Amino acid sequence: MNIFLKEYLNVLRLEKNLSVNTISSYRNDINSLINFLDSLKINDPSLVDNKLLNSFFINLQELGLSNTSAARYYSSIKGFFSYLFSNKYIKANPVEKVMPPKLSKNLPSVLSLGEIDSILLKPDVENKLGLRDRGILEVLYACGLRVSELIGLKISDLFFDEEIIRVLGKGSKERLVPIGSSAIKWTKEYLTKSRPLLAKKAKSENVVFLNNRGSKLSRMGVWKIVDQYVKEAGIQKEVHPHTFRHSFATHLLEGGADLRAVQEMLGHADISTTQIYTHIDRDYIKQVHKQFHPRG
Incomplete structure (x- = not known):
């Protein structure tokens, strides 16, 4: 497939004179x-049918990619197969x-990089709750977590080195997710400066992000913070x-x-309707995150 793609891109550059x-x-x-x-062991374009393509677009949708971006994917892929045909x-x-x-009109809302930055800069990090909130927002965006996953994080789940x-995740399935340097920095600051002021032995239970009473945050608590x-x-x-989470996936893609x-970072086990699942090397996922995440 890569040979055909290289040929097609050369045509776009040399004959269509498209921009870089x-x-x-x-x-x-x-x-x-x-x-x-x-991932489905298909490398011959003649084996690609409409069912496979529909499965691909369903996956884009499940990852939170906006319909506008999906339409761009469709246009790119249509041009490629038209060339092959x-x-x-x-x-x-x-x-x-x-x-x-x-x-x-009912697209999943996605934040721009500027909007992400403006939200992340709002918490008062000189305040114990503001510093906690900065850590929460950083981790939500850096790791694309569900709220239930965020509030369930334990200190023993953090491997910053x-x-x-x-x-x-869902169904009690464990996964390892890369975390960028910015989120590590602010979570460490919170753990060092704020969490000791919030923690209460009987309530805190090794949970990372605590409420003002020293207990695990609720889903609604995170909702109110955001x-x-x-x-x-x-x-x-x-x-x-x-x-x-939508913004995390969209910006990476x-x-x-x-x-x-x-897909693996988000904990979506099935990449196709045939439910074929292939494990990706952890180092490769970290490399992808570091290379393509805006705050990696």
């Missing part, structure tokens, strides 16, 4: 599909049987803790990260 940025965007989008197909590399164009993503954390700083940042769109690596 546009060609890079095409490359990232089509590479995401190729990585998806590789017109040059008789394949007998039929599978994209013709795939409906393009609909641009709906290895730049990973252990997360207990809502407070979103309002303080003057952001008008609807934002909740899961928005950070739009930066060119491997779909399967993002």
